[in-house]
Amino acid sequence: MDLQGAAPEQGDATSSRLRARPARDPTRDLLQQDQSENAAAQKIFDVNLPNAVPEPAVSPVGLAGEAPQSAAAPSQQVESPELRQQPSDDAAQTGTSGTQPPVTATDGPEPHSQQQQQQQEPRAAATAIASAVPDLQAIQDAELEQLLARVSVAPPPVVDGRKLVLIAWDIEAIRCPEGASSGSKQPWKHPMSPQNVLGYLKQHFIYSQGRMEYRSVAALSENCLRNILKFHEQFVELAVPNLSLLLASKGATGAVLEKEMRGFMAEHAHIARQSPGQLTIALIARDDHFSDIKQEASDAGFCVEVLSQRVWVDFLRRSSGQRTVRLVK
Numbered sequence: 001m002d003l004q005g006a007a008p009e010q011g012d013a014t015s016s017r018l019r020a021r022p023a024r025d026p027t028r029d030l031l032q033q034d035q036s037e038n039a040a041a042q043k044i045f046d047v048n049l050p051n052a053v054p055e056p057a058v059s060p061v062g063l064a065g066e067a068p069q070s071a072a073a074p075s076q077q078v079e080s081p082e083l084r085q086q087p088s089d090d091a092a093q094t095g096t097s098g099t100q101p102p103v104t105a106t107d108g109p110e111p112h113s114q115q116q117q118q119q120q121e122p123r124a125a126a127t128a129i130a131s132a133v134p135d136l137q138a139i140q141d142a143e144l145e146q147l148l149a150r151v152s153v154a155p156p157p158v159v160d161g162r163k164l165v166l167i168a169w170d171i172e173a174i175r176c177p178e179g180a181s182s183g184s185k186q187p188w189k190h191p192m193s194p195q196n197v198l199g200y201l202k203q204h205f206i207y208s209q210g211r212m213e214y215r216s217v218a219a220l221s222e223n224c225l226r227n228i229l230k231f232h233e234q235f236v237e238l239a240v241p242n243l244s245l246l247l248a249s250k251g252a253t254g255a256v257l258e259k260e261m262r263g264f265m266a267e268h269a270h271i272a273r274q275s276p277g278q279l280t281i282a283l284i285a286r287d288d289h290f291s292d293i294k295q296e297a298s299d300a301g302f303c304v305e306v307l308s309q310r311v312w313v314d315f316l317r318r319s320s321g322q323r324t325v326r327l328v329k
Contacts, residue, residue, distance in 0.1 A: 168284070257283075
């Protein structure tokens with residue numbers, strides 16, 4: 001009786017404990033499951049902030065010993081926390097699962113689009129810089145044209161109004177006159193002294209024409225100089241201040257004087273071209289000497305005046321006032 005009566009009491013106690021637990025709400029279980037799944041999703045996916053700088057594209061060529069990454073590898077889609085879908089209240093109320101597949105961001109560019117944009121940005125910057133910087137080739141061409149224009153402009157004409165004269169005397173062919181006797185105390189005062197003869201020549205070719213002396217030269221051989229010294233002991237002392245004596249071998253005096261004339265022509269060729277007849281070569285020589293150089297000087301614009309042996313004696317008579325003129329042999 002006691003055992004049969006105790007059993008129901010134990011069963012009643014057990015039922016009392018079971019009834020004392022609150023009943024499980026299925027909606028609450030679903031909410032807890034959704035929260036755990038959302039927390040797991042937050043751990044799995046990385047969050048990209050709106051202002052985050054995308055990582056640079058990885059070069060397909062890796063380090064030594066590493067396999068290159070495939071360019072066709074599928075890109076990982078990144079979920080934005082702002083666009084992640086939250087469980088709806090209706091699903092919680094109805095007891096259905098509120099878990100939805102994650103919503104990916106479609107407003108931003110895809111990873112491959114980001115790589116293309118990164119490659120295009122330097123090109124766009126380079127294009128902007130190239131358009132801002134002027135064309136260097138065009139500038140160089142313009143400067144070259146200006147330089148050529150300055151060089152091609154003809155130089156201004158040389159303004160040189162000097163009427164220069166070169167006196168060239170071939171004493172070997174046109175001998176100087178005899179002067180005073182050997183016993184004269186003042187031989188330089190004689191009308192036929194070397195100093196006075198040079199004065200006659202310069203007066204005729206230079207001073208009376210309003211010209212300027214460039215140089216006066218005379219060429220003679222050693223034998224001719226010895227003959228002159230018999231009549232003019234101070235010939236060298238009297239002639240050198242006003243005349244440059246050039247000693248040459250017999251028959252070579254013409255070549256020495258021709259060299260002097262060519263030097264004068266080369267130095268003043270530009271003046272002779274611009275002003276023909278302004279420069280003069282006064283030649284005291286035989287008529288049949290220096291034919292080539294006389295023609296060249298005339299063609300180059302120089303004025304050539306010749307005092308030959310035919311008029312030499314008459315020139316000395318008129319210049320000195322002496323009736324008798326004897327030349328050194």
